[in-house]
Amino acid sequence: MYRIPFTRVPGQLVPAVPAPAAAERLALRGQLEASQWWPAEVLAQLQQVQLGALCEHVWEQVPWYRDRLAEAGWAPGRPMTTDCYRRLPILRREEAMAAGEALRARTLPEGHGEVSAGSTSGSTGRSLRYWVSELARRIGSAFHLHIYCLAGWDFTRDLASILVDKQGVAAAPEGRTYPDWGPCLADLYPSGRHHFLAAMTDIDDQLDWLQRRRPAYLQTYPSNLAALLERAAARGLPLDFLQGISTLGEQVPEALRERVRAHFGWPLFDVYSASEVGVMAIQCPSHEHYHVQTANVLLEVLDEQGRPCGPGQTGEVVVTCLNNFAAPLLRYAIGDFAEVGAGCDCGRGQPVLQRIRGRARNMLRRPDGVTAWPSFGTAALHRAAPIRQFQVVQTAIDRIELRLVCDRPLPADTQRELVAILQASLGYPFQVEIRRCDRIERSAGGKYEDFLSLL
Known part of the structure; x- marks a missing residue:
């Protein structure tokens, strides 16, 4: 280049x-x-x-x-x-x-x-x-x-960032657009525009914003990216401009x-x-x-x-x-x-x-003495239910709370399937409580954790 x-x-x-x-x-x-x-x-x-x-x-x-x-x-x-x-x-x-x-x-x-x-x-x-x-x-x-x-x-293409908005300048629905990629490039090379949107924005609004801006490159948090891809697939929205x-x-x-x-x-x-x-x-x-x-x-x-x-x-x-x-x-x-x-x-x-x-708060502790970095069977969870967002929280040594954001209530057999998937993924028959939420909030820094231990 x-x-x-x-x-x-x-x-x-x-x-x-x-x-x-x-x-x-x-x-x-x-x-x-x-x-x-x-x-x-x-x-x-x-x-x-x-x-x-x-x-x-x-x-x-x-x-x-x-x-x-x-x-x-x-x-x-x-x-x-x-x-x-x-x-x-x-x-x-x-x-x-x-x-x-x-x-x-x-x-x-x-x-x-x-x-x-x-x-x-x-x-x-x-x-x-x-x-x-x-x-x-x-x-x-x-x-x-x-x-x-x-x-x-390629610096000449448009860049989009969906990150924490510390200055309060990039609220939905339009966020903020800058003429270049920022201080590291502004006085050095020609660059495309930089579109910025607050990470606290609803995922559907983020997708709509991306469809309007159509950037070549995207910077965001892993959890936000996962939610974007899941929701884009559910809505049938292409992201082929990325x-x-x-x-x-x-x-x-x-x-x-x-x-x-x-x-x-x-x-x-x-x-x-x-x-x-x-x-x-x-x-x-x-x-x-x-x-x-x-x-x-x-x-x-x-x-x-x-x-x-x-x-x-x-x-x-x-x-x-x-x-x-x-x-x-x-x-x-x-x-x-x-x-x-x-x-x-x-x-x-x-x-x-x-x-x-x-x-350390992202480590799972099991009653059998095992301490590990957990895996949740994410793909299997999404196949089993119309999940928009989830978070696994260890509330006790033998208890897990599965927080779900779904478009509709889940029938009992689907909930049992989710429990089985989670137990198999975690390698232990935890007692699992499923709690439906309207939204799982990010931290003040815009970050989100899919597993959290309260022990």
């Missing part, structure tokens, strides 16, 4: 001379593109260098961390070795919330720019306030450009990946990120696993004893953002679990996450 940037010099079109901010973003993206192919050991060494610079800054400007760093055996002027780093205590969300502004740097190095504040979506019921430097935001913008390039999307779908913010069920492949003939593209640390991993363009973005984060997957997990093992995700000097989060437990993957045959040297498992 041929892309020529905008030029700031009249008459100088090829090679173009972009404006300074655009040129910086293009240069950063070029480094992201090149470095992903470097050997794993080189990437690890570069992370150690950047981590050392971050820790030197933290020692001087964030006194809250000094005791932790000293107890781990580190002091300014010393290398931050892997062993030393792993001795640092894990920073839990509750601890970060309690620390608050004590995590903010007193001053920033020259060139890091102004600091802005944000807060997490609060889908856990615990919103974390965080601070980001202007430089970290610019690097984040380069990552957005990198993601679009890895997805192989040429690519990117998801974020939630675990991607294998059933959804299979459905996208079967319906469109190409795979969906997922990104693993969090507002407080940025992009952590991006799906491989050649596979369905993820490459850790070592240029932004140092990411560990740890077992219950705090030891690094190996390929095929699932553990807790612990992360340090290497580029945000405004309020560093060192060895921060993001709240997710992931499965480690083996090295990828695509040639990238970045570590691999086989899959993102979700949060």
